[in-house]
């Protein structure tokens with residue numbers, strides 16, 4: 001068994017740990033590959049944030065005729081060259097992934113890259129199945145950065161149909177005419193926008209009565225209304241059966257109107273993700289996990305086993321790349337400075353859903369504030385009430401803020417509408433640095449008539465003591 005100073009399992013955010021400060025450490029990096037191309041570099045680069053946003057931008061452009069119509073500009077989407085879109089996006093991504101792999105494999109003399117599935121066999125001991133054999137390795141320290149994978153629900157017949165997940169759907173051979181999207185979360189909402197904008201007829205199926213129901217209820221309700229205008233939305237449905245049908249699939253649903261069957265050429269399953277702790281057999285390594293399979297960590301990202309850290313989707317309640325990267329920097333520091341550890345900061349974690357309209361959020365929703373008995377005041381500013389909103393003829397978007405009336409501290413911010421992920425950043429900054437909602441709107445200039453006036457006016461609308 002070869003012994004190392006450090007083993008890193010997973011090359012998503014885990015890949016960023018190694019820098020010059022580790023050049024005299026003997027390090028093993030283990031990676032099994034993600035997606036249908038078995039790529040190096042993790043979910044975000046290969047099958048997550050980056051390709052999806054490249055498709056989202058393309059979808060936004062493809063969707064511009066509908067925006068033009070409102071403004072008196074007749075545009076027509078005459079052609080969607082799916083193969084060209086797909087190959088442009090993955091031509092760029094696959095090159096980055098492969099050069100990342102080559103860098104680790106060939107240009108880091110102190111790093112040994114194992115390409116295969118790692119599994120714990122004991123405390124800080126692993127076996128890597130490389131496909132051609134098994135390699136046993138151990139280390140003084142181990143970083144578990146092995147992420148997660150799509151969760152497939154147990155629907156009768158699911159194993160008899162060709163379904164896609166986010167791991168495979170972006171590499172479809174041809175653009176289908178129709179698609180059923182199962183799940184109304186982040187992935188469902190982003191792909192529904194992508195594929196419908198490219199001309200695919202989308203049916204979205206959800207169990208509850210709202211799309212993106214984790215968002216503030218006003219945002220989720222507004223999004224559900226707009227989604228119902230764009231897609232065939234089947235909410236409050238349970239699935240009883242899925243089966244092959246013609247050149248696609250059929251899904252049998254039970255809902256408020258009884259039994260119904262929906263057909264489509266392609267089925268995309270977007271019903272959440274599960275952590276890869278089972279593949280790793282974390283239990284054999286003595287590593288404690290929660291009921292949902294997430295590795296348990298303390299505030300310094302230490303697991304229950306001395307010398308073993310975890311970060312990102314495998315351990316975090318926030319399955320977001322900026323959180324995985326933050327935790328990676330914490331682990332990096334704590335590996336280098338074991339006597340002076342730092343803690344992860346999960347106080348104000350923002351997220352965005354890159355669908356249409358866009359959504360961004362940080363802090364408490366109104367429901368959470370109520371459930372926790374927190375005293376708050378709220379303010380809602382419509383895009384329709386600011387100059388740039390008039391320019392865009394936006395009729396659906398708004399920003400909603402919650403603040404503590406006594407201290408003026410912001411408690412939560414939720415935006416639905418154009419550029420929401422960009423507009424929310426000054427509010428994330430205000431919350432992170434403790435800036436007061438009283439001084440924020442008038443303590444600085446806001447460029448007129450730019451979109452951040454939405455945030456300025458929402459702040460001015462707060463009734464503070």
Ligand SMILES: Cc1cc2nc3c(=O)[nH]c(=O)nc-3n(C[C@H](O)[C@H](O)[C@H](O)COP(=O)(O)OP(=O)(O)OC[C@H]3O[C@@H](n4cnc5c(N)ncnc54)[C@H](O)[C@@H]3O)c2cc1C
Nearest residue numbers: 010012013032042043044048049118147312313319320321
């Ligand atoms: C479709 C989609 C879109 C997304 N969009 C966004 C977005 O816009 N913004 C955002 O913030 N987040 C987004 N996310 C979430 C984001 O991608 C993840 O939070 C992030 O990639 C997690 O990083 P990680 O390092 O924890 O795990 P990963 O990047 O998943 O890395 C884990 C690595 O470990 C490897 N591995 C797993 N098990 C083993 C094993 N036993 N042996 C060897 N190797 C193993 C895997 O192959 C993988 O490469 C998206 C996710 C998806 C699926």
Ligand SMILES: NC(=O)c1ccc[n+]([C@@H]2O[C@H](COP(=O)([O-])OP(=O)(O)OC[C@H]3O[C@@H](n4cnc5c(N)ncnc54)[C@H](O)[C@@H]3O)[C@@H](O)[C@H]2O)c1
Nearest residue numbers: 153183184185186187188207270271272273319352353354
């Ligand atoms: N823009 C972003 O930051 C971004 C984009 C995509 C994904 N992500 C991350 O990836 C994670 C996974 O995304 P996701 O959309 O798969 O998960 P999700 O948790 O956001 O949504 C999954 C949805 O599927 C539903 N569901 C579960 N089982 C079902 C079933 N049998 N039938 C119908 N619906 C069912 C759930 O109720 C939920 O609404 C997200 O939580 C997010 O953290 C982030």
